[in-house]
Amino acid sequence: MADIQSKIKQVGLTQVYSSKDPTVDIVFVHGLNGHPYSTWASKSGNNVFWPVDLLPEILESKRVRLLTYGYNAGVHAFTDGTSNDRIHHHAETLASSLAANRSLRECLERPIIFVCHSLGGLVVKRALIQCENVTSEKIEHLRSIYVSTYGILFLGTPHNGSDVAKWGLLLQNICSAVLPKRFIETSPHLIGALRTNNETLQNINSLFAEMMGRFHIYFFHETRSTDVKGTRELIVDENSAAPYVEGVERMGIEADHSTMCKFDSENAPGYEAVAEALLRYSRDAPEIISHRWLEEKNTRAIKRKAKAQEIFDGAFGGADVSIGRSMPDLRTAGTTQLLPSSSASSITLRDYEIEEPSDSYSMNRNF
Known part of the structure; x- marks a missing residue:
């Protein structure tokens, strides 16, 4: 496991597994204060990194390639001020990096499935919005990410909410769940930044809603609360993480916000549902995406x-x-x-x- 951990780049794409002649790319994108390894690795003594330790066995009958994407996910990437540029930058870099990786391997038309935790889902949404809007022939390779994306698994990603103050509280709670308590206590300016001017995040969700019918989507929400300043509460509640949308699957995972994406065995809560969705998407994606490329x-x-x-x-x-x-x-x-x-x-x-x-x-x- 130490070899895998040292192999994964903190910034950019890392291929962590590939079968022979893969036909589907599965990309894992972490969230706020996350890491392309630790976000998906269990905290138990066996330190299971499930994309490599568990998933390949389930997907053995399918030809897949698994990649992690890492980026500077500090809290300021999701607060206002320079946040507009930073979220745009992370999304743009994800799209460009993935397009370059796939172009070098001559597989721009290979189906893509994203697995996102928390605010990493917003980065993926923003990337797809940018790629869908490509009109210039000179950068058509970027549009390939939009055309090739078949499915997205969102784990604990906030999808709705129109009240700016509520967005601020949600971000504050996410910070409390994923950042050291001492960091929150020593950064009083952070609270004010989180509570105001988060229209960027709302706009991303609004624009994505117009295209989400194109993708196969699975919403996962946490069912265990997290200790936030002495009280226990859900960081991203069911209404936000898994709204009822026609044609979208949804399910609760018996875990809190930080651990809902960490599976230490095939018996871990939520793992079978996640693995089955990836198996099903990997099976169905090639035919559908080939039709989309013809169009x-x-x-x-x-x-x-x-x-x-x-x-x-x-x-x-x-x-x-x-x-x-x-x-x-x-x-x-x-x-x-x-x-x-x-x-x-x-x-x-x-x-x-x-x-x-x-x-x-x-x-x-x-x-």
Whole structure:
């Protein structure tokens, strides 16, 4: 286990397991004050790191690759002031790192499943929002993260709440659960920062709600309270961690906020549900994502064809010029020669000639 722990990078992606010729990538993203190893490792004496020690046996029949993602998850990354930039930065780095990792291995179209703990879910949401909004052909590889994502498991991630003060209290409680008590006591300015101006977090959830129907999602919520300043309470309660949403699975895990993502054996509360969801998602994802990529490629080709047509229309002053249609041979038109004699007698943008999407892959198909 020490070898695994020393291998995992604190910042960035680390591949911790891979079967031969994997067909699915599963990415683990920790939350506030978390770590790509310790967040997923049990605190008991056997120190089980379940993504490596338990999960591969369950997923043995599937070809998967498991990765952890680490980032500077200090409390200020989720408070206001510079928080807007920091959450955006973490999300942007996650998307860029994952796209680069997959591009180097020529697997940009491989399905992705995210496993997120706590506020790490907000980083994943923000990354998907950014990738979905990519329109430039120059950075289409980033959009691949959005197209390839099949499922997301959220463990203790807050998903709703419109009251800014309540957001502040929630963040304060999360800090109390994951940070040393002495840190909270010696940082009085932190409380004020947490209680105000957290619209960034609300906006992320609002924007993600518009696209979440695209993904297979499982909400997990804690059922054991945490000691917060002498009183015991749920850090992220059921209403926030697992709201009722049509088509979304939900379940409680008999653990507190910090330990709900740490499984020391296959008998640990919640482990079988998490493992079964990952097994099911890994089984179903390749076919669905392959269909989405067919749609994506057709959509991109149609856009490029339209763009090329627009360029040609402008270049020829609105003349009747369409892509794939032969131009008149100007060398025999009885006028001044406009094309060199070596030129072809037609102008055809063959790079943009495509077939329209077949009915079986209609753009309106809902996957």
